Amino acid sequence: MSPADDRRDPSGRQRGAARAQGRTQRSASAPSQRRRGSDPARTAAYDVLRAVDGSDSYANLVLPPLLRERHLAGRDAAFATELAYGTLRLRGRYDAIIALAAAREVTTIDAPALDVLRLGVHQLLGMRVPAHAAVSETVGLAREQLGTGPSQFVNAVLRTVGRSTPEEWEQRIAEAAGDDELARLSVTQSHPLWVVRALREALVGNGRSAAEIGALLAADNAAPRVTIVARPGLADPAEVVGDAGEHVGTVGSLAPTAVILSGGDPAALPSVRDGRAGVQDEGSQLVALALTEAPLDGPDERWLDLCAGPGGKAALLAAVAGERGARIVANELQAHRARLVEQALRAVPADAVEDVRTGDGRTVGTDEPGAYDRVMVDAPCTGLGALRRRPEARWRRTPADLAGLSSLQRDLLISALRAVRPGGVVAYVTCSPHLVETQLVVKDALRSVSRAGIETESIDARAVVRGIAPGGSVELDDTRTDVQLWPHVHGTDAMHLTLLRRTS
Numbered sequence: 001m002s003p004a005d006d007r008r009d010p011s012g013r014q015r016g017a018a019r020a021q022g023r024t025q026r027s028a029s030a031p032s033q034r035r036r037g038s039d040p041a042r043t044a045a046y047d048v049l050r051a052v053d054g055s056d057s058y059a060n061l062v063l064p065p066l067l068r069e070r071h072l073a074g075r076d077a078a079f080a081t082e083l084a085y086g087t088l089r090l091r092g093r094y095d096a097i098i099a100l101a102a103a104r105e106v107t108t109i110d111a112p113a114l115d116v117l118r119l120g121v122h123q124l125l126g127m128r129v130p131a132h133a134a135v136s137e138t139v140g141l142a143r144e145q146l147g148t149g150p151s152q153f154v155n156a157v158l159r160t161v162g163r164s165t166p167e168e169w170e171q172r173i174a175e176a177a178g179d180d181e182l183a184r185l186s187v188t189q190s191h192p193l194w195v196v197r198a199l200r201e202a203l204v205g206n207g208r209s210a211a212e213i214g215a216l217l218a219a220d221n222a223a224p225r226v227t228i229v230a231r232p233g234l235a236d237p238a239e240v241v242g243d244a245g246e247h248v249g250t251v252g253s254l255a256p257t258a259v260i261l262s263g264g265d266p267a268a269l270p271s272v273r274d275g276r277a278g279v280q281d282e283g284s285q286l287v288a289l290a291l292t293e294a295p296l297d298g299p300d301e302r303w304l305d306l307c308a309g310p311g312g313k314a315a316l317l318a319a320v321a322g323e324r325g326a327r328i329v330a331n332e333l334q335a336h337r338a339r340l341v342e343q344a345l346r347a348v349p350a351d352a353v354e355d356v357r358t359g360d361g362r363t364v365g366t367d368e369p370g371a372y373d374r375v376m377v378d379a380p381c382t383g384l385g386a387l388r389r390r391p392e393a394r395w396r397r398t399p400a401d402l403a404g405l406s407s408l409q410r411d412l413l414i415s416a417l418r419a420v421r422p423g424g425v426v427a428y429v430t431c432s433p434h435l436v437e438t439q440l441v442v443k444d445a446l447r448s449v450s451r452a453g454i455e456t457e458s459i460d461a462r463a464v465v466r467g468i469a470p471g472g473s474v475e476l477d478d479t480r481t482d483v484q485l486w487p488h489v490h491g492t493d494a495m496h497l498t499l500l501r502r503t504s
């Protein structure tokens, strides 16, 4: 975002902030009393970082209500959002820079001061905020939040950081990381080393070149585009484009339901407000549509979304089901997320939704064997394919999460393969490309159900996906029948899709 706009001056400081907060009378005071408070957008970003670091909160849950509460909108909200999310994504890179500039380990710096420093470094190196403003505004924030001593430390470190360009810092932190290429990428591209290794393995395991790892990591560090789904039969992509106004909308190249906006608040669109459209990554739209288009044998009437919360895919599936005279059951483990599914389905015709249930998807296969024609398993996963969208996720996840998740994923897929009737289809989907959560889970589940007499055949998901994409051309691995999307190739989250047809 550019700070040089109508509400922010070239320093990235909010114009008229003092007036908006009733502080204009200070201009009549003596110069020493005229010191302004810190910029509300920067304070909001700081509060988000503290909530994420200090109370394990999720930035995308903390920030929106905080912006509303503090009446930050438009460019101010965009500035606070970019500052908070960009700082969280690039935390690893910035910590390496801070360690060199402060000549001490970041673990020896108090957490609140470290958060202020990270915000300052992002303004200096990651946003187009002029150096003098980035330093003085951030030092002001430090003084207000932490006191004079810490603000002097922040001042000294940020002045050192501001004396070199982003490229010079990148070179220095790369050199400090040693000779190993992945260790260097881990620091310069701000991903934990185990994530870098896993993503590199996933590229290779999906027929891509290991050399793409740098581009993939860089794509994870960019803010995702705002993408809308126009739910079939409820909204038309052309209507969403028309409503987008100054936030020019373009139709997606992968999913015919997708509209990509140049910015703005999607919640302001009439079709989003009334549930005929919604915010949804284009890759998520594509994999949901792929389940609806996968060829099956026999009737096509009863669909199941096994892990439906918060309901993005369920709403798209239900909209398509409504057009075809089919109906959907949406199942979700957590009651509060099942309520979000109901909310997401509010615009879908009632006869397309058989039920929204709270329950453990692992038991559906034994409770209702062979009861469904199409089943979606959008399994809980590490989210390593959606790091752009969840700025702090890469720092929260650990390799230890994989064991529990992959056994849950396998049990959910087994349940789905029992719940689908012979001739029906199952989509196994994750927003992670990790091989342990994708290819290995599918292999394990197929081996297990085969022992119980359930056989399947692979559906060529590439052909299904290409049949859906408006231009028909999607760059995909030619050696596999499953589909792996990538942020640096497709501009989507790294969604995995396996399509299976039950044969007995």
Ligand SMILES: C[S@@+](CC[C@H](N)C(=O)[O-])C[C@H]1O[C@@H](n2cnc3c(N)ncnc32)[C@H](O)[C@@H]1O
Residues within 6 Å of the ligand: 284, 306, 307, 308, 309, 310, 311, 312, 313, 314, 331, 332, 333, 334, 337, 359, 360, 361, 362, 378, 379, 380, 381
């Ligand atoms: C990746 S999310 C699904 C996203 C959803 N399909 C959408 O597009 O909005 C996975 C969901 O599975 C739910 N879940 C976790 N364990 C489950 C289980 N044993 N049975 C059913 N749902 C489960 C989680 O609560 C979470 O809502």
